[in-house]
Amino acid sequence: xxxxxxxxxxxxxxxxxxxxxxxxxxxxxxxxxxxxxxxxxxxxxxxxxxxxxxxxxxxxxxxxxxxxxxxxxxxxxxxxxxxxxxxxxxxxxxxxxxx
Amino acid sequence: xxxxxxxxxxxxxxxxxxxxxxxxxxxxxxxxxxxxxxxxxxxxxxxxxxxxxxxxxxxxxxxxxxxxxxxxxxxxxxxxxxxxxxxxxxxxxxxxxxxxxxxxxxxxxxxxxxxxxxxxxxxxxxxxxxxxxxxxxxxxxxxxxxxxxxxxxxxxxxxxxxxxxxxxxxxxxxxxxxxxxxxxxxxxxxxxxxxxxxxxxxxxxxxxxxxxxxxxxxxxxxxxxxxxxxxxxxxxxxxxxxxxxxxxxxxxxxxxxxxxxxxxxx
Numbered sequence: 001x002x003x004x005x006x007x008x009x010x011x012x013x014x015x016x017x018x019x020x021x022x023x024x025x026x027x028x029x030x031x032x033x034x035x036x037x038x039x040x041x042x043x044x045x046x047x048x049x050x051x052x053x054x055x056x057x058x059x060x061x062x063x064x065x066x067x068x069x070x071x072x073x074x075x076x077x078x079x080x081x082x083x084x085x086x087x088x089x090x091x092x093x094x095x096x097x098x099x
Numbered sequence: 100x101x102x103x104x105x106x107x108x109x110x111x112x113x114x115x116x117x118x119x120x121x122x123x124x125x126x127x128x129x130x131x132x133x134x135x136x137x138x139x140x141x142x143x144x145x146x147x148x149x150x151x152x153x154x155x156x157x158x159x160x161x162x163x164x165x166x167x168x169x170x171x172x173x174x175x176x177x178x179x180x181x182x183x184x185x186x187x188x189x190x191x192x193x194x195x196x197x198x199x200x201x202x203x204x205x206x207x208x209x210x211x212x213x214x215x216x217x218x219x220x221x222x223x224x225x226x227x228x229x230x231x232x233x234x235x236x237x238x239x240x241x242x243x244x245x246x247x248x249x250x251x252x253x254x255x256x257x258x259x260x261x262x263x264x265x266x267x268x269x270x271x272x273x274x275x276x277x278x279x280x281x282x283x284x285x286x287x288x289x290x291x292x293x294x295x296x297x298x299x300x301x302x303x304x305x306x307x308x309x310x311x312x313x314x315x316x317x318x319x320x321x322x323x324x325x326x327x328x329x330x331x332x333x334x335x336x337x338x339x340x341x342x343x344x345x346x347x348x349x350x351x352x353x354x355x356x357x358x359x360x361x362x363x364x365x
Contacts, residue, residue, distance in 0.1 A: 021326060023333040028308035032329040037322060039329065041312040 013062060013085055014053035014094050031093060040091065045070075049084045053094060059085060101147070106132040108183035109235055109246055114143045115175070121146040121153065124168040128176060128249040128270045131280065144179060146171055173251075173270055180232060180248055184319055189244060190236045190331050191319040196229035196243065197221045198281045199357055202288025203243040205234040206344075207317040213293050216256040217344075219276060220353040223260070228273035228280045233319065234287070238327055241334050242284035247273060259349050287335050289360055290314070292343040300346040300355045310341035 016022070021032040029047040031040040042050055048069065052062045063081050067074040088094050102122055106113040106129055113132075117125055125146065145156035146168070153171035155163035155178065163174035184191050194207040195214030204226075206214050215231040222228055230246040237244055249270035257264035273280045290310035291302075314332040315321055321328035342360075346352030 021329060023311070023329065025307040025311060025333065025336055028306050030308055030311050030329075030333065032326065034325055037325055039312065039315050041308050043308075044306075 010058055012055055012058055014057075015055035016050075016053065017093055017095055020093060033092070036092065038091070040093065046084050049081055050088070053085070053088065055095070104129075105134045105136065106179070107134040107136075108132050108179060108248070109187040109189075109244065111183045111186040112136075113179050113182060115179075116143060116145040116147070116156075118147050118153075118168075120148065121168040121172065124172040125175070128172060128272060129179075131247060131272070144175060146175060170267075173268060176249060176251075176270060183246075184233055184235075187233075187235060187320070189238055190321065190324075190328050192234040192236075192314050193232070193317045193319060194234040195231050196234050196246075197226040198229050198285060199226050199360060200288070202286050203229055203234075203281075204289040204291060204356070204360060205243075205287060206291045206293050207234065207313045208293055209317070213295065215250050215252060216259055216349060217293065217352065217356075219250055219252060219256070219260055219271070220349040221357060222273060222276045222278035224350070224353040224357055226278065226353075226357060228276075228278050229285075234314075236287070236331060236335065237284065238324070238331055240284060241286075241331060241338075243287050244284050245281040247280040250276075261350075287339045290336070290339050290341045291356065292341075294343055294345045295347060296345045297347055298345065300344065300348065300352045302355055302359045303343045303345065305341040305343055307336045307339070307341050310339055311336035313341075 019035050023030045027047060028044055029042045029050055052065055059082060063074045063078050066081055067077055100119045102117050102119060104115045104117050143158060147154050147156060153165045153168050154161050155171050155175045162178055165171040165174060192207050194205040195218035196203050196205045197218055206217060208214050218231045228247050230248060231250040232248055233246050235244040235246050249272050251268050251270055253268050254264045254266055290313060311332050314335060344352060344356055
């Protein structure tokens with residue numbers, strides 16, 4: 001049995017910034033940011049995280065969903081998912097939606 | 100005496116006033132780009148003699164000075180290549196490009212990555228020539244436009260190809276390598292990353308998104324029409340297979356690339 005630690009994260013993540021243009025190739029998502037003239041090519045795992053950042057899920061929920069999809073313990077992937085979300089945020093790829 | 104030469108590189112008109120003594124040298128490397136149409140109103144280049152120097156002119160400005168016409172023509176090719184790619188109205192990526200079967204195989208990469216050398220090796224193995232400099236694609240059709248500039252090979256490249264090297268860069272044409280040049284647009288079928296190793300050559304499949312990233316990373320001009328470039332790069336990457344070619348021996352790498360690409364396409 002697995003459980004998500006630590007404490008509740010109620011902030012909902014996303015949705016994607018409205019100015020981004022997305023393209024998907026074989027399940028991998030690429031994002032073009034015309035404001036910063038940057039392209040972000042996500043690997044398959046980061047693409048799966050990205051799909052969950054729709055403004056409806058909290059970080060905890062994203063971790064649980066990813067763990068379920070990859071058949072892993074949530075505590076084993078928490079730091080990686082959180083870091084991925086941080087990178088998306090730092091690069092201005094997400095809008096914040098308060099939950 | 101001075102002769103006028105009109106060229107079209109990537110449909111960019113280029114006009115050169117050529118000292119008669121330089122005519123043979125420039126005709127050897129740029130003859131395939133000769134245009135019967137005059138190119139009025141374009142920047143004019145020149146090859147002229149001043150004292151013991153062979154000068155390359157852009158308008159009235161001396162942009163290069165050399166001790167032989169071969170070296171001056173080499174410099175002129177560099178200058179007009181920059182002019183052509185700078186004014187090209189499609190999507191241009193720094194890459195070596197060959198044709199095999201019905202499609203183009205591109206090796207995007209920075210200068211020194213081995214693009215020209217592998218291109219020459221592939222031509223020696225039976226491929227057709229598209230470019231050693233740029234993957235040029237029309238935005239509307241998504242097809243690769245041949246840009247068969249002369250291939251520049253360094254002394255070390257000549258050595259790798261098994262030639263008796265000259266102690267400087269040389270420009271060679273596909274015809275001089277015994278290879279045909281592509282003269283019609285064609286689809287992009289493969290994108291290949293180049294990686295030197297000490298091991299025997301391997302061709303490793305990559306995600307198509309890697310191809311998209313490489314097309315944009317090595318593009319000369321994506322910033323001019325960024326959204327269109329992103330869209331086109333996505334289309335190109337969708338239609339092509341992406342690979343990494345790890346190699347040490349050029350000849351073996353070229354054979355492996357052409358053999359496996361053909362097998363995968365079958």
